[in-house]
Amino acid sequence: MVDPEVPVLTIEDLGVLRGVGVAEDGAVEVAITPTYSGCPAMNVIALEVELALERAGIAKGRVRTVLSPAWTTDWMSDEGRRKLKEYGIAPPAPKATRRALFGLEAIACPRCGSEDTEKITEFGSTACKALWRCRSCREPFDHFKCI
Amino acid sequence: MTTIIAADAPLVQYALRLADNALVLGHRLSEWCGHAPMLEEDIALANIALDLIGQARPLYAYAAELEGEGRNEDKLAYLRDASQYRNVLLVEQPNGDFAVTIVRQFLYAAFMAPFWRLLAGSRDATFAAIAAKAEKEAAYHLRHSAEWLIRLGDGTPESHARAQAALDELWMYTGELFEADAIERGLIERGVALDPQTLRPEWDETVDRVLGEATLKRPPDGWMQTGGRTGRHSEHLGFILADMQFLQRAYPGATW
Numbered sequence: 001m002v003d004p005e006v007p008v009l010t011i012e013d014l015g016v017l018r019g020v021g022v023a024e025d026g027a028v029e030v031a032i033t034p035t036y037s038g039c040p041a042m043n044v045i046a047l048e049v050e051l052a053l054e055r056a057g058i059a060k061g062r063v064r065t066v067l068s069p070a071w072t073t074d075w076m077s078d079e080g081r082r083k084l085k086e087y088g089i090a091p092p093a094p095k096a097t098r099r100a101l102f103g104l105e106a107i108a109c110p111r112c113g114s115e116d117t118e119k120i121t122e123f124g125s126t127a128c129k130a131l132w133r134c135r136s137c138r139e140p141f142d143h144f145k146c147i
Numbered sequence: 148m149t150t151i152i153a154a155d156a157p158l159v160q161y162a163l164r165l166a167d168n169a170l171v172l173g174h175r176l177s178e179w180c181g182h183a184p185m186l187e188e189d190i191a192l193a194n195i196a197l198d199l200i201g202q203a204r205p206l207y208a209y210a211a212e213l214e215g216e217g218r219n220e221d222k223l224a225y226l227r228d229a230s231q232y233r234n235v236l237l238v239e240q241p242n243g244d245f246a247v248t249i250v251r252q253f254l255y256a257a258f259m260a261p262f263w264r265l266l267a268g269s270r271d272a273t274f275a276a277i278a279a280k281a282e283k284e285a286a287y288h289l290r291h292s293a294e295w296l297i298r299l300g301d302g303t304p305e306s307h308a309r310a311q312a313a314l315d316e317l318w319m320y321t322g323e324l325f326e327a328d329a330i331e332r333g334l335i336e337r338g339v340a341l342d343p344q345t346l347r348p349e350w351d352e353t354v355d356r357v358l359g360e361a362t363l364k365r366p367p368d369g370w371m372q373t374g375g376r377t378g379r380h381s382e383h384l385g386f387i388l389a390d391m392q393f394l395q396r397a398y399p400g401a402t403w
Contacts, residue, residue, distance in 0.1 A: 038201020
Protein backbone atom coordinates (compact mmCIF):
# COMPACT_ATOMS: atom_id res chain seq x y z
CA MET A 1 0.00 0.00 0.00
CA VAL A 2 1.42 3.35 -1.02
CA ASP A 3 1.62 6.53 1.00
CA PRO A 4 -1.05 9.03 -0.13
CA GLU A 5 1.37 11.98 -0.17
CA VAL A 6 4.56 10.31 -1.39
CA PRO A 7 3.08 7.81 -3.83
CA VAL A 8 6.40 6.13 -4.73
CA LEU A 9 6.77 4.75 -1.21
CA THR A 10 4.81 2.01 0.47
CA ILE A 11 3.90 2.49 4.11
CA GLU A 12 6.40 -0.27 4.81
CA ASP A 13 9.21 1.65 3.01
CA LEU A 14 8.34 4.65 5.15
CA GLY A 15 8.38 2.75 8.42
CA VAL A 16 4.78 3.82 9.10
CA LEU A 17 3.65 0.19 9.14
CA ARG A 18 4.78 -1.17 12.52
CA GLY A 19 3.36 -4.65 12.44
CA VAL A 20 0.55 -7.00 11.53
CA GLY A 21 -0.73 -9.57 13.97
CA VAL A 22 -3.73 -11.47 15.23
CA ALA A 23 -5.23 -10.09 18.44
CA GLU A 24 -6.67 -12.22 21.25
CA ASP A 25 -10.19 -11.81 19.92
CA GLY A 26 -9.10 -13.18 16.54
CA ALA A 27 -9.08 -9.84 14.74
CA VAL A 28 -6.27 -9.01 12.34
CA GLU A 29 -4.60 -5.96 13.82
CA VAL A 30 -2.44 -3.61 11.76
CA ALA A 31 -0.27 -1.22 13.75
CA ILE A 32 0.70 2.11 12.19
CA THR A 33 2.58 5.09 13.58
CA PRO A 34 2.37 8.74 12.48
CA THR A 35 5.41 10.44 10.96
CA TYR A 36 4.34 13.75 12.54
CA SER A 37 1.74 14.16 15.30
CA GLY A 38 -0.64 16.06 13.08
CA CYS A 39 0.04 14.29 9.79
CA PRO A 40 -3.29 14.46 7.93
CA ALA A 41 -2.36 11.42 5.84
CA MET A 42 -2.84 9.15 8.88
CA ASN A 43 -6.63 9.09 8.51
CA VAL A 44 -6.35 8.18 4.84
CA ILE A 45 -3.76 5.49 5.58
CA ALA A 46 -5.93 3.98 8.31
CA LEU A 47 -8.95 3.98 6.01
CA GLU A 48 -7.01 2.38 3.17
CA VAL A 49 -5.64 -0.33 5.46
CA GLU A 50 -9.19 -1.11 6.57
CA LEU A 51 -10.31 -1.31 2.95
CA ALA A 52 -7.35 -3.53 2.06
CA LEU A 53 -8.26 -5.89 4.90
CA GLU A 54 -11.82 -6.02 3.66
CA ARG A 55 -10.75 -6.63 0.09
CA ALA A 56 -8.57 -9.49 1.30
CA GLY A 57 -11.71 -11.07 2.73
CA ILE A 58 -10.78 -10.52 6.35
CA ALA A 59 -14.03 -10.14 8.23
CA LYS A 60 -12.54 -8.92 11.46
CA GLY A 61 -9.75 -6.43 11.08
CA ARG A 62 -8.74 -3.19 12.69
CA VAL A 63 -6.08 -0.52 12.68
CA ARG A 64 -4.21 0.45 15.81
CA THR A 65 -2.21 3.68 16.04
CA VAL A 66 0.93 3.46 18.14
CA LEU A 67 3.04 6.43 19.23
CA SER A 68 5.94 4.68 20.88
CA PRO A 69 8.68 4.32 19.87
CA ALA A 70 8.44 7.62 18.00
CA TRP A 71 8.84 7.38 14.24
CA THR A 72 12.23 8.31 12.88
CA THR A 73 13.55 8.66 9.34
CA ASP A 74 16.05 5.95 10.32
CA TRP A 75 13.26 3.43 9.74
CA MET A 76 13.02 4.30 6.09
CA SER A 77 14.33 1.37 4.05
CA ASP A 78 17.28 1.70 1.65
CA GLU A 79 14.88 0.76 -1.10
CA GLY A 80 12.65 3.62 0.07
CA ARG A 81 15.54 6.09 0.02
CA ARG A 82 16.47 5.05 -3.50
CA LYS A 83 12.88 5.38 -4.74
CA LEU A 84 12.56 8.82 -3.10
CA LYS A 85 15.68 10.09 -4.82
CA GLU A 86 14.54 8.80 -8.20
CA TYR A 87 11.23 10.55 -7.64
CA GLY A 88 13.10 13.86 -7.12
CA ILE A 89 12.91 14.09 -3.33
CA ALA A 90 16.23 14.27 -1.45
CA PRO A 91 16.11 11.39 1.05
CA PRO A 92 16.83 11.96 4.75
CA ALA A 93 20.39 11.38 5.93
CA PRO A 94 20.91 7.71 6.89
CA LYS A 95 21.27 8.48 10.56
CA ALA A 96 18.82 10.95 12.06
CA THR A 97 20.92 13.75 13.46
CA ARG A 98 19.83 16.08 16.17
CA ARG A 99 20.85 19.43 14.81
CA ALA A 100 21.72 22.18 17.25
CA LEU A 101 19.97 25.54 17.14
CA PHE A 102 22.26 26.94 14.47
CA GLY A 103 23.70 23.79 12.90
CA LEU A 104 24.37 23.34 9.19
CA GLU A 105 23.05 20.68 6.88
CA ALA A 106 24.47 19.55 3.55
CA ILE A 107 21.81 18.04 1.31
CA ALA A 108 22.70 16.70 -2.12
CA CYS A 109 20.48 17.72 -5.03
CA PRO A 110 18.46 14.63 -6.10
CA ARG A 111 18.70 15.69 -9.75
CA CYS A 112 22.35 16.60 -10.36
CA GLY A 113 23.97 15.36 -7.15
CA SER A 114 25.59 18.71 -6.32
CA GLU A 115 25.99 19.56 -2.65
CA ASP A 116 25.92 23.26 -3.44
CA THR A 117 22.33 23.62 -2.26
CA GLU A 118 20.38 25.97 -0.01
CA LYS A 119 17.26 25.72 2.11
CA ILE A 120 14.32 27.82 0.95
CA THR A 121 11.98 26.89 3.78
CA GLU A 122 11.98 24.40 6.61
CA PHE A 123 8.30 23.60 6.11
CA GLY A 124 7.35 22.31 2.68
CA SER A 125 4.36 20.85 0.90
CA THR A 126 3.79 18.24 3.62
CA ALA A 127 4.74 18.03 7.30
CA CYS A 128 7.60 15.66 6.51
CA LYS A 129 9.32 17.76 3.83
CA ALA A 130 11.37 20.95 3.51
CA LEU A 131 11.92 22.96 0.35
CA TRP A 132 15.46 23.33 -0.99
CA ARG A 133 17.12 24.73 -4.09
CA CYS A 134 20.20 23.56 -6.00
CA ARG A 135 22.67 26.32 -6.80
CA SER A 136 24.30 24.21 -9.53
CA CYS A 137 21.33 23.15 -11.65
CA ARG A 138 19.00 25.83 -10.21
CA GLU A 139 16.20 23.31 -9.63
CA PRO A 140 14.10 23.56 -6.49
CA PHE A 141 13.54 20.21 -4.76
CA ASP A 142 11.82 18.66 -1.75
CA HIS A 143 13.93 17.26 1.05
CA PHE A 144 12.52 14.60 3.35
CA LYS A 145 13.26 16.08 6.79
CA CYS A 146 15.42 14.10 9.11
CA ILE A 147 13.78 13.45 12.48
CA MET B 148 -26.35 23.10 26.23
CA THR B 149 -24.25 20.54 28.05
CA THR B 150 -22.35 21.84 31.02
CA ILE B 151 -19.19 19.93 31.67
CA ILE B 152 -17.19 20.25 34.83
CA ALA B 153 -13.50 19.66 34.45
CA ALA B 154 -12.36 16.74 36.59
CA ASP B 155 -9.76 17.60 39.19
CA ALA B 156 -7.65 14.46 39.22
CA PRO B 157 -4.04 15.69 38.91
CA LEU B 158 -3.17 13.50 35.95
CA VAL B 159 -6.23 14.65 34.02
CA GLN B 160 -5.38 18.26 34.82
CA TYR B 161 -1.80 17.83 33.69
CA ALA B 162 -2.87 16.26 30.39
CA LEU B 163 -5.41 19.05 29.87
CA ARG B 164 -2.88 21.79 30.57
CA LEU B 165 -0.48 20.39 27.99
CA ALA B 166 -3.26 19.72 25.49
CA ASP B 167 -4.84 23.16 25.89
CA ASN B 168 -1.49 24.91 25.39
CA ALA B 169 -0.97 23.04 22.14
CA LEU B 170 -4.52 23.43 20.86
CA VAL B 171 -4.87 27.14 21.63
CA LEU B 172 -1.52 28.04 20.11
CA GLY B 173 -2.24 25.76 17.15
CA HIS B 174 -5.54 27.54 16.61
CA ARG B 175 -3.88 30.95 16.88
CA LEU B 176 -1.30 29.99 14.25
CA SER B 177 -3.98 28.61 11.97
CA GLU B 178 -5.49 32.12 11.90
CA TRP B 179 -2.51 33.09 9.72
CA CYS B 180 -3.48 30.61 7.04
CA GLY B 181 -3.90 32.63 3.85
CA HIS B 182 -2.66 35.84 5.55
CA ALA B 183 1.05 35.31 6.24
CA PRO B 184 3.58 37.80 4.80
CA MET B 185 4.75 35.31 2.19
CA LEU B 186 3.75 31.92 0.84
CA GLU B 187 6.58 29.96 2.48
CA GLU B 188 5.70 31.39 5.86
CA ASP B 189 2.02 30.74 5.34
CA ILE B 190 2.88 27.09 4.81
CA ALA B 191 5.29 27.05 7.74
CA LEU B 192 2.79 28.51 10.23
CA ALA B 193 0.09 26.12 9.04
CA ASN B 194 2.55 23.23 9.40
CA ILE B 195 3.44 24.23 12.95
CA ALA B 196 -0.27 24.63 13.74
CA LEU B 197 -0.85 21.11 12.45
CA ASP B 198 1.96 19.71 14.62
CA LEU B 199 0.52 21.42 17.69
CA ILE B 200 -3.04 20.26 17.08
CA GLY B 201 -1.60 16.80 16.42
CA GLN B 202 0.13 16.93 19.83
CA ALA B 203 -3.10 18.03 21.51
CA ARG B 204 -5.13 15.10 20.20
CA PRO B 205 -3.48 12.17 22.02
CA LEU B 206 -3.26 14.32 25.17
CA TYR B 207 -7.02 14.96 25.08
CA ALA B 208 -7.67 11.31 24.32
CA TYR B 209 -5.57 10.39 27.35
CA ALA B 210 -7.29 12.95 29.58
CA ALA B 211 -10.67 11.57 28.49
CA GLU B 212 -9.58 8.00 29.15
CA LEU B 213 -8.20 8.81 32.63
CA GLU B 214 -11.30 10.76 33.50
CA GLY B 215 -13.54 7.87 32.48
CA GLU B 216 -16.66 9.94 32.02
CA GLY B 217 -17.33 9.06 28.43
CA ARG B 218 -15.87 12.24 26.97
CA ASN B 219 -13.56 12.16 23.99
CA GLU B 220 -11.03 14.56 22.46
CA ASP B 221 -13.71 16.45 20.53
CA LYS B 222 -15.88 16.99 23.58
CA LEU B 223 -12.90 18.28 25.54
CA ALA B 224 -11.91 20.68 22.79
CA TYR B 225 -15.35 21.87 21.71
CA LEU B 226 -17.52 21.72 24.80
CA ARG B 227 -15.53 23.36 27.56
CA ASP B 228 -15.90 27.04 28.26
CA ALA B 229 -13.01 29.46 28.77
CA SER B 230 -12.91 29.02 32.56
CA GLN B 231 -12.42 25.27 32.03
CA TYR B 232 -9.45 25.73 29.72
CA ARG B 233 -6.06 25.21 31.36
CA ASN B 234 -3.58 26.78 28.95
CA VAL B 235 -1.00 29.39 29.89
CA LEU B 236 -1.87 32.99 29.01
CA LEU B 237 1.03 33.33 26.56
CA VAL B 238 -0.50 31.04 23.93
CA GLU B 239 -3.87 32.81 23.79
CA GLN B 240 -2.39 36.27 23.15
CA PRO B 241 -3.48 37.69 19.78
CA ASN B 242 -1.29 37.24 16.71
CA GLY B 243 -0.61 40.98 16.51
CA ASP B 244 1.85 41.76 13.75
CA PHE B 245 4.22 39.10 12.45
CA ALA B 246 6.80 40.02 15.10
CA VAL B 247 4.34 39.29 17.93
CA THR B 248 3.54 35.89 16.43
CA ILE B 249 7.22 35.02 16.07
CA VAL B 250 8.18 36.20 19.56
CA ARG B 251 5.26 34.28 21.11
CA GLN B 252 6.29 31.16 19.17
CA PHE B 253 9.94 31.52 20.11
CA LEU B 254 9.29 32.01 23.85
CA TYR B 255 6.99 28.98 23.89
CA ALA B 256 9.19 26.74 21.73
CA ALA B 257 12.33 27.58 23.73
CA PHE B 258 10.47 26.18 26.74
CA MET B 259 8.74 23.24 25.07
CA ALA B 260 11.74 21.80 23.18
CA PRO B 261 13.60 20.86 26.41
CA PHE B 262 10.27 20.18 28.16
CA TRP B 263 9.29 17.40 25.75
CA ARG B 264 12.83 16.05 25.67
CA LEU B 265 12.79 15.57 29.44
CA LEU B 266 9.17 14.46 29.68
CA ALA B 267 10.09 11.62 27.33
CA GLY B 268 11.64 10.11 30.48
CA SER B 269 8.36 10.33 32.43
CA ARG B 270 7.28 7.30 34.46
CA ASP B 271 3.92 7.62 32.74
CA ALA B 272 4.24 5.65 29.50
CA THR B 273 1.64 7.69 27.59
CA PHE B 274 3.18 11.05 28.46
CA ALA B 275 6.60 9.63 27.59
CA ALA B 276 5.39 8.42 24.17
CA ILE B 277 3.66 11.70 23.29
CA ALA B 278 6.69 13.68 24.47
CA ALA B 279 9.18 11.63 22.44
CA LYS B 280 7.16 12.40 19.33
CA ALA B 281 6.52 16.07 20.12
CA GLU B 282 10.15 16.76 20.96
CA LYS B 283 11.29 16.25 17.38
CA GLU B 284 8.65 18.68 16.15
CA ALA B 285 9.37 21.26 18.85
CA ALA B 286 13.04 21.34 17.77
CA TYR B 287 11.92 22.50 14.33
CA HIS B 288 9.54 25.08 15.80
CA LEU B 289 12.31 26.48 17.95
CA ARG B 290 14.78 26.71 15.11
CA HIS B 291 12.27 28.28 12.76
CA SER B 292 11.09 30.94 15.21
CA ALA B 293 14.67 31.68 16.36
CA GLU B 294 15.83 32.22 12.78
CA TRP B 295 12.94 34.62 12.17
CA LEU B 296 13.54 36.48 15.39
CA ILE B 297 17.17 37.06 14.41
CA ARG B 298 16.10 38.18 10.95
CA LEU B 299 13.60 40.66 12.42
CA GLY B 300 15.73 41.91 15.29
CA ASP B 301 18.88 42.27 13.24
CA GLY B 302 16.96 43.52 10.19
CA THR B 303 15.71 47.01 9.43
CA PRO B 304 15.08 49.69 12.09
CA GLU B 305 11.35 49.03 11.60
CA SER B 306 11.56 45.25 12.06
CA HIS B 307 13.92 45.71 15.01
CA ALA B 308 11.54 48.12 16.74
CA ARG B 309 8.58 45.83 16.20
CA ALA B 310 10.43 42.75 17.45
CA GLN B 311 11.57 44.62 20.57
CA ALA B 312 8.02 45.91 21.18
CA ALA B 313 6.63 42.38 20.84
CA LEU B 314 9.21 41.06 23.27
CA ASP B 315 8.47 43.81 25.80
CA GLU B 316 4.74 43.14 25.51
CA LEU B 317 4.89 39.35 25.84
CA TRP B 318 7.59 39.08 28.48
CA MET B 319 5.08 39.31 31.35
CA TYR B 320 3.56 36.00 30.20
CA THR B 321 6.80 34.01 30.47
CA GLY B 322 6.76 33.65 34.27
CA GLU B 323 3.73 31.38 34.16
CA LEU B 324 5.65 28.79 32.11
CA PHE B 325 7.81 28.05 35.14
CA GLU B 326 5.07 27.73 37.76
CA ALA B 327 4.19 24.45 39.43
CA ASP B 328 1.20 24.26 41.78
CA ALA B 329 0.08 21.57 44.23
CA ILE B 330 -1.52 19.56 41.40
CA GLU B 331 1.82 19.26 39.67
CA ARG B 332 4.03 18.89 42.70
CA GLY B 333 2.51 15.50 43.53
CA LEU B 334 3.09 14.35 39.96
CA ILE B 335 6.64 15.70 39.99
CA GLU B 336 7.41 13.67 43.11
CA ARG B 337 6.08 10.55 41.40
CA GLY B 338 8.34 11.16 38.39
CA VAL B 339 5.34 11.66 36.11
CA ALA B 340 5.51 15.43 35.58
CA LEU B 341 8.46 17.77 35.17
CA ASP B 342 9.50 20.47 37.55
CA PRO B 343 9.50 23.45 35.17
CA GLN B 344 12.18 25.17 37.24
CA THR B 345 14.71 22.61 36.01
CA LEU B 346 14.18 24.00 32.49
CA ARG B 347 15.03 27.55 33.54
CA PRO B 348 18.80 27.48 32.83
CA GLU B 349 18.36 26.04 29.34
CA TRP B 350 15.51 28.43 28.52
CA ASP B 351 17.57 31.40 29.75
CA GLU B 352 20.53 30.29 27.69
CA THR B 353 18.50 29.81 24.50
CA VAL B 354 16.70 33.13 24.95
CA ASP B 355 19.90 35.05 25.71
CA ARG B 356 21.77 33.53 22.80
CA VAL B 357 19.03 34.23 20.25
CA LEU B 358 18.27 37.72 21.57
CA GLY B 359 21.99 38.45 21.44
CA GLU B 360 22.20 37.45 17.78
CA ALA B 361 19.02 39.40 17.11
CA THR B 362 20.47 42.52 18.80
CA LEU B 363 17.37 42.65 20.99
CA LYS B 364 17.29 43.58 24.67
CA ARG B 365 16.01 41.05 27.16
CA PRO B 366 13.28 42.78 29.17
CA PRO B 367 13.66 42.80 32.95
CA ASP B 368 11.56 40.31 34.92
CA GLY B 369 8.84 42.57 36.28
CA TRP B 370 5.26 41.74 37.16
CA MET B 371 4.34 38.37 35.69
CA GLN B 372 0.78 37.58 34.61
CA THR B 373 -0.65 34.26 35.72
CA GLY B 374 -3.88 32.31 36.08
CA GLY B 375 -4.44 30.47 32.81
CA ARG B 376 -3.58 27.07 34.24
CA THR B 377 -6.36 27.38 36.81
CA GLY B 378 -8.89 28.79 34.36
CA ARG B 379 -8.44 32.55 34.83
CA HIS B 380 -7.84 33.78 31.31
CA SER B 381 -7.40 37.02 29.44
CA GLU B 382 -10.43 38.21 27.45
CA HIS B 383 -8.87 36.81 24.27
CA LEU B 384 -9.58 33.14 24.97
CA GLY B 385 -13.35 33.60 24.78
CA PHE B 386 -13.05 34.95 21.25
CA ILE B 387 -10.86 32.01 20.19
CA LEU B 388 -13.41 29.57 21.57
CA ALA B 389 -16.32 31.43 19.97
CA ASP B 390 -14.60 30.92 16.65
CA MET B 391 -13.40 27.37 17.26
CA GLN B 392 -16.49 26.00 18.98
CA PHE B 393 -19.21 27.73 16.99
CA LEU B 394 -20.23 24.73 14.94
CA GLN B 395 -20.50 22.29 17.86
CA ARG B 396 -22.40 24.84 19.93
CA ALA B 397 -24.81 25.70 17.13
CA TYR B 398 -25.27 22.13 15.91
CA PRO B 399 -24.46 19.87 18.86
CA GLY B 400 -22.96 16.55 17.82
CA ALA B 401 -22.62 17.54 14.15
CA THR B 402 -20.26 15.29 12.19
CA TRP B 403 -19.23 15.09 8.57
